[in-house]
Amino acid sequence: MTVLPKTVVITGATSGIGLATARSLAAQGVNIIGAGRSQSRCVEAEALIRAETPAARVNYFVADLASQRQVRALGSAIRELIQREFGGKLDVLINNAAAVSDWYVATEDGYEMQFAVNHLAGFLLTYELLPLLEMSACARVITVSSGSHYHTRMHWQDLMYRKHYFCLSAYKQSKLANLLFTREFNRRLADVSNIRAYAVDPGLVNTEIGAKGTGGLIQWFWNIRSRSGISPAEAAKTIVYLTAIPDIPQKEAVYWKECRPVEPSQYSKRADAAARLWEISEQLCGIVYTP
Amino acid sequence: MKSYVFISGAAGGLGKAFAAECASRGWNLFLTDVSAGDLSILTSGLVRLYNVEIIYYPCNLTDPASRDELWKIIQQRNLRFHFLINVAGVDFEGPFIERTSAELGTIIRLNIESTVDMTSRALHFRDKTRMLRIINVSSLAGYYPMPVKAIYAASKRFLLDFSLALHHELAESGVTVTVLCPAGMPTTPSAISGIFAQGFMGRITTKNVGYVAAKTIDRALSGRMVYIPGVINRILRFLGGTVPPSLVAYFIGKRWLKIRHKYNGEILKGV
Numbered sequence: 001m002t003v004l005p006k007t008v009v010i011t012g013a014t015s016g017i018g019l020a021t022a023r024s025l026a027a028q029g030v031n032i033i034g035a036g037r038s039q040s041r042c043v044e045a046e047a048l049i050r051a052e053t054p055a056a057r058v059n060y061f062v063a064d065l066a067s068q069r070q071v072r073a074l075g076s077a078i079r080e081l082i083q084r085e086f087g088g089k090l091d092v093l094i095n096n097a098a099a100v101s102d103w104y105v106a107t108e109d110g111y112e113m114q115f116a117v118n119h120l121a122g123f124l125l126t127y128e129l130l131p132l133l134e135m136s137a138c139a140r141v142i143t144v145s146s147g148s149h150y151h152t153r154m155h156w157q158d159l160m161y162r163k164h165y166f167c168l169s170a171y172k173q174s175k176l177a178n179l180l181f182t183r184e185f186n187r188r189l190a191d192v193s194n195i196r197a198y199a200v201d202p203g204l205v206n207t208e209i210g211a212k213g214t215g216g217l218i219q220w221f222w223n224i225r226s227r228s229g230i231s232p233a234e235a236a237k238t239i240v241y242l243t244a245i246p247d248i249p250q251k252e253a254v255y256w257k258e259c260r261p262v263e264p265s266q267y268s269k270r271a272d273a274a275a276r277l278w279e280i281s282e283q284l285c286g287i288v289y290t291p
Numbered sequence: 292m293k294s295y296v297f298i299s300g301a302a303g304g305l306g307k308a309f310a311a312e313c314a315s316r317g318w319n320l321f322l323t324d325v326s327a328g329d330l331s332i333l334t335s336g337l338v339r340l341y342n343v344e345i346i347y348y349p350c351n352l353t354d355p356a357s358r359d360e361l362w363k364i365i366q367q368r369n370l371r372f373h374f375l376i377n378v379a380g381v382d383f384e385g386p387f388i389e390r391t392s393a394e395l396g397t398i399i400r401l402n403i404e405s406t407v408d409m410t411s412r413a414l415h416f417r418d419k420t421r422m423l424r425i426i427n428v429s430s431l432a433g434y435y436p437m438p439v440k441a442i443y444a445a446s447k448r449f450l451l452d453f454s455l456a457l458h459h460e461l462a463e464s465g466v467t468v469t470v471l472c473p474a475g476m477p478t479t480p481s482a483i484s485g486i487f488a489q490g491f492m493g494r495i496t497t498k499n500v501g502y503v504a505a506k507t508i509d510r511a512l513s514g515r516m517v518y519i520p521g522v523i524n525r526i527l528r529f530l531g532g533t534v535p536p537s538l539v540a541y542f543i544g545k546r547w548l549k550i551r552h553k554y555n556g557e558i559l560k561g562v
């Protein structure tokens with residue numbers, strides 16, 4: 001590979017697919033800026049990568065992405081680091097962090113937790129890092145979505161599932177939101193900037209995501225189901241591919257799986273839904289994207 | 292005149308759910324809790340989401356001087372209320388003998404004294420042009436004497452009786468009092484692990500806070516006296532009512548001690 005990206009930000013880089021992605025990219029000589037919610041897991045992940053790749057440049061930051069305040073603080077900590085040490089330029093942002101919760105939990109901002117972490121945090125962090133991405137010749141924003149986005153729609157009348165919460169419905173909607181965000185990002189920014197957004201379906205992966213915020217039936221079901229999934233390292237390949245390949249063939253394809261473009265759901269292609277979600281997300285984060 | 296929904300304990304799990312529910316109905320809010328920082332973050336989040344007017348003021352409700360200050364501000368700003376939702380409450384779970392007198396005092400001052408005080412004061416600051424709806428948050432625990440939660444359950448019993456009596460006393464004056472008696476509510480990580488620890492029973496008696504808040508407001512608007520969320524919980528409450536209290540206490544005591552054994556006490560330390 002000729003022009004490797006130099007610097008990459010990965011959220012949720014303390015376990016599962018995010019950690020595997022960080023390890024693989026670090027081994028290829030990419031500067032890794034990881035984010036996680038737990039101080040100790042961040043320290044462990046950093047140590048693991050250094051042990052595997054002694055020459056790696058790795059920095060982890062702790063931030064709970066359920067909190068917009070902490071997402072903003074993460075953004076500014078990353079900006080500061082990149083200005084100081086990496087020439088003020090970010091090549092790829094990987095919005096990977098996500099969480100599942102059995103119960104409706106309101107964040108400090110008063111928003112439903114899965115919507116906040118799985119969708120809004122990435123929306124806001126991308127905005128926070130836009131100036132750095134604009135400095136790269138060919139920047140990418142990769143959001144880890146999921147096959148769960150099929151067979152669902154946006155629940156506009158109660159986006160936060162406040163009244164009739166069901167864990168999987170909220171999760172599926174948040175993964176659909178990842179795709180709508182990616183599509184709308186490109187519509188608004190791809191032509192006027194050097195940044196292009198992609199969404200990835202990692203497939204069924206053997207991680208603990210479905211067992212962390214759950215118990216009982218859902219946890220049991222996930223523990224059994226995830227065993228038949230691929231390894232995180234295998235799942236990371238598509239993300240690594242989209243991150244590292246200099247020229248993406250079919251570069252306008254939005255949704256990728258196994259290093260190939262695949263067809264996302266019909267609903268995810270609805271321009272009205274994408275625009276509507278974008279406006280709501282701007283409103284909820286108190287920001288206005290301007291390229 | 293603009294009137295507001297007063298919510299205490301607004302930054303906690305159930306408080307946030309009530310705040311979101313009321314804001315989603317287009318009502319203006321007055322929020323209080325201990326931390327000004329938490330209130331300010333929640334306020335901006337809800338304003339962005341629902342575009343209503345929200346005022347907040349921090350208060351340590353266990354401290355009478357802090358409560359005086361809160362109501363002085365309310366008086367100065369000439370605020371009026373059409374809803375009072377007393378959510379603030381606390382428990383330090385675990386055997387009575389392990390509780391410090393400061394902890395016991397806090398449960399009594401917050402759950403009982405402050406709720407009574409807030410209710411009494413809010414009556415003088417009601418919006419006289421409309422009904423005043425009061426919601427007190429008791430608990431299913433309020434129906435039974437509960438070993439290992441003795442003071443908490445007794446404080447919730449107080450709120451239950453207080454609310455029922457007040458409901459009838461104020462019936463003629465355009466005020467309704469609704470008492471909410473939920474079982475487990477998954478609002479904090481420790482509450483959630485507590486529910487998981489109770490296994491199947493914990494799970495089927497648990498209701499989402501968003502749902503509970505929405506239904507409670509509906510009940511209050513129709514002047515209902517008691518709301519127990521969840522059919523299973525209503526059945527439990529009914530069955531509990533047919534058994535002598537000392538027997539219920541015996542079974543609850545055994546059950547908690549078993550769970551405590553199983554989890555080595557770890558989930559019962561502090562909420």
Ligand SMILES: NC(=O)c1ccc[n+]([C@@H]2O[C@H](COP(=O)([O-])OP(=O)(O)OC[C@H]3O[C@@H](n4cnc5c(N)ncnc54)[C@H](OP(=O)(O)O)[C@@H]3O)[C@@H](O)[C@H]2O)c1
Pocket residue numbers: 011012013014015016017018035036037038041063064065066095096097098099117144145146147148201202203204205206207208209210212229232
């Ligand atoms: N596993 C699958 O089968 C599958 C399938 C399709 C899509 N996906 C997607 O793949 C992505 C990664 O999932 P995974 O399976 O690798 O799960 P995972 O192992 O649980 O990793 C999720 C990462 O996000 C972090 N995280 C969770 N909540 C956070 C918060 N509030 N603030 C900051 N960080 C937070 C986690 O931190 P901790 O390490 O502290 O937990 C972890 O690093 C997700 O977007 C998921 O939706 C997974």
